[in-house]
Amino acid sequence: MTGGPSVRFVVPAGVDDPRRVSGGNVYDRKIRDGLRDGGWAVTTIEAADAGAAASALRDAPDGGLVLVDGLVAGWAPDVAEEAATRVRLVVLAHMLVAAFPDATDAAVEAERRACAAALGVITTSRWTADELARRGLAEPDRIAVARPGAEPRDVAQPRSDGDLLCVGVIAPHKGQDTLLAALGQLDRRDWTCAMVGSEETYPEYAAAIARAARGFGGRVRLRGALGEDALADEYRRSALLVAPSRVEASGMAIADARAWGLPVVAAEAGGIPDTLAGGGGLLVAPGDAPALAGALRSWMTDAALRDRLRREALAVRPTLPTWARTVAAVSEVLEAA
Structure with a gap:
């Protein structure tokens, strides 16, 4: 569908690659396809590394709406901050990097900067939203929760309880x-x-x-x-x-x-x-x-x-x-x- 609102969606490379199946990729695909079905013009840009993430954000037109996967935003927080001064930036935070015990200080700081720069942060759970607010990564009124959906399925038929x-x-x-x-x-x-x-x-x-x-x-x-x-x-x-x-x-x-x-x-x-x-x-x-x-x-x-x-x-x-x-x-x- 065309003629509706438009958004640039910046996602990790390989979002459609069946060899890279992950919850984040499935979620990103469902959002991309669902927005298109709802009348949005969605331009998807895949980023494989920090350089590609920076290019995708720098190339966004002034005043445009950009939805960026939190993983990608964390690769280039300085560019995300710069982009936020001229585009409408929304971060989709699948996970909280700061919650990982082996997270580096640099990764935690990158997450903080990206979230702080965004107009809004979308999380996939209430827990993530609460943690973002508790850790001071984003104000509560800028955080929204969009829980993953579940496709209707037949009831499982196992052969054994084991x-x-x-x-x-x-x-x-x-x-x-x-x-x-x-x-x-x-x-x-x-x-x-x-x-x-x-x-x-x-x-x-x-x-x-x-x-x-x-x-x-x-x-x-x-x-x-x-x-x-x-x-x-x-x-x-x-x-x-x-x-x-x-x-x-x-x-x-x-x-x-x-x-x-x-x-x-x-x-x-x-x-x-x-x-x-x-x-x-x-x-x-x-x-x-x-x-x-x-x-x-x-x-x-x-x-x-x-x-x-x-x-x-x-x-x-x-x-x-x-x-x-x-x-x-x-x-x-x-x-x-």
């Missing part, structure tokens, strides 16, 4: 090492676990996870990054999603699991408790392998618990946010800018 699924880039903050340590503490062996996620972002960590997974005799399968259909097949045949993240803004995989009616065992990190509001999940402390093992053991041995979690997971499905609602929230912020 069919476990973990979805997310193989990375330290996603906690796959905690999950493997927990699985190693289980006495019973009638389970399988599929780990879905790119192994390219943190290759050394991913290699260590692959080595550890081989010790489970084939019960742990590293599936790599999957396309939409293959990922849907994994959800469809799973009984439980396990999300052991150490840091998480909201948890796109959890939102997807909710759409399938899948119960969830997750770390009580970041925005995960909000995403699991309404029931259907168990929460454990982040990085606590014994606690995670205990939750998984309870799931596998307690039929009443399984029945309750499944009932709750199915009951919450009609209340889940839609992508249309997410796009509308983003559109409202852009219109105000």
